[in-house]
Amino acid sequence: MRVSLPLEPKRSSLKTYNSAATASGSTRTLTAYDGGVEAVLSPTALGGQRPLTALGQTALLETQTLLRTQVANFTFNLGFSGKFYHTGTEEEDAGDDLLLRSVDEFWWFPHMWSHMQPHLFHNESSLVEQMALNKEFALEHGIPVDMGYAVAPHHSGVYPVHGQLYAAWKQVWGIQVTSTEEYPHLKPARHRRGFVHDGIMVLPRQTCGLFTHTIFYKEYPGGPQELDKSIQGGELFLTVLLNPISIFMTHLSNYGNDRLGSYTFVNLANFVQSWTNLRLQTLPPLQLARKYFELFPEQRDPLWQVTRAWGGGVNQGAGRETMSADRG
Numbered sequence: 001m002r003v004s005l006p007l008e009p010k011r012s013s014l015k016t017y018n019s020a021a022t023a024s025g026s027t028r029t030l031t032a033y034d035g036g037v038e039a040v041l042s043p044t045a046l047g048g049q050r051p052l053t054a055l056g057q058t059a060l061l062e063t064q065t066l067l068r069t070q071v072a073n074f075t076f077n078l079g080f081s082g083k084f085y086h087t088g089t090e091e092e093d094a095g096d097d098l099l100l101r102s103v104d105e106f107w108w109f110p111h112m113w114s115h116m117q118p119h120l121f122h123n124e125s126s127l128v129e130q131m132a133l134n135k136e137f138a139l140e141h142g143i144p145v146d147m148g149y150a151v152a153p154h155h156s157g158v159y160p161v162h163g164q165l166y167a168a169w170k171q172v173w174g175i176q177v178t179s180t181e182e183y184p185h186l187k188p189a190r191h192r193r194g195f196v197h198d199g200i201m202v203l204p205r206q207t208c209g210l211f212t213h214t215i216f217y218k219e220y221p222g223g224p225q226e227l228d229k230s231i232q233g234g235e236l237f238l239t240v241l242l243n244p245i246s247i248f249m250t251h252l253s254n255y256g257n258d259r260l261g262s263y264t265f266v267n268l269a270n271f272v273q274s275w276t277n278l279r280l281q282t283l284p285p286l287q288l289a290r291k292y293f294e295l296f297p298e299q300r301d302p303l304w305q306v307t308r309a310w311g312g313g314v315n316q317g318a319g320r321e322t323m324s325a326d327r328g
Contacts, residue, residue: 070269072282080108147284176201183202
């Protein structure tokens with residue numbers, strides 16, 4: 001069944017992210033992050049992305065309500081970069097304010113204050129300073145800071161591991177869970193895995209065909225039929241079908257314009273409900289991570305390729321599954 005969604009020609013200043021994920025057996029847990037559906041939906045703030053207007057924020061909440069009729073406990077997990085609050089047009093700033101008035105309706109996770117990639121920071125104290133600014137913003141606006149989950153801009157520093165990022169996350173936010181689509185390799189997607197490093201559980205994330213500039217239905221790469229094909233039995237459907245836990249990241253711009261984020265996941269849930277016996281549900285990030293490693297305990301140990309240089313230094317790179325594991 002296709003769902004017709006209204007258009008919002010404007011793009012969306014508060015930069016947000018969102019995610020969604022799944023659980024096991026005959027039950028698939030869809031949690032919408034950086035990215036809730038990240039199956040975590042995460043409107044992210046990447047370069048050139050504008051904030052949603054009040055109309056767009058209302059539509060986001062309506063989509064969440066609709067998805068809860070198909071996905072138990074579905075909740076958007078919204079990431080935020082506080083530096084961009086109230087940096088849009090008057091209409092977009094009103095959208096920021098409406099979103100913050102609805103703060104209790106969503107889950108939240110910290111991105112970076114200025115959306116800067118963590119690996120570009122060369123010391124831990126600079127990362128801590130940036131994270132502290134974002135935490136101050138969150139506390140000032142009543143955004144929860146205890147979810148224990150974070151996403152790095154562009155997945156930077158998660159894998160390959162940037163040790164200062166993990167240390168700063170734990171110091172400022174008490175982070176226990178993150179996610180990336182890069183481990184051990186971006187492609188093929190079916191080989192993505194999780195791992196645990198420095199006490200932080202890293203979950204594999206999936207793509208859903210929606211990116212920062214995928215905002216108009218008629219301009220979808222390859223034509224709108226490619227998006228519909230992915231939803232209706234194609235790649236996106238198979239991702240949910242074949243993975244007991246799926247985490248999808250979307251971007252804030254996917255919920256403005258033609259609202260392809262809403263279109264995609266409402267139609268996906270409809271298709272799964274119509275053609276399978278799967279039950280979809282969403283779990284909070286920490287519960288989801290624990291469930292993942294209950295299902296795949298063999299993935300806890302990360303796989304590094306470790307080479308020793310002169311002077312005893314250690315260089316880490318992408319590893320193969322045949323290589324020995326370095327316990328995190």
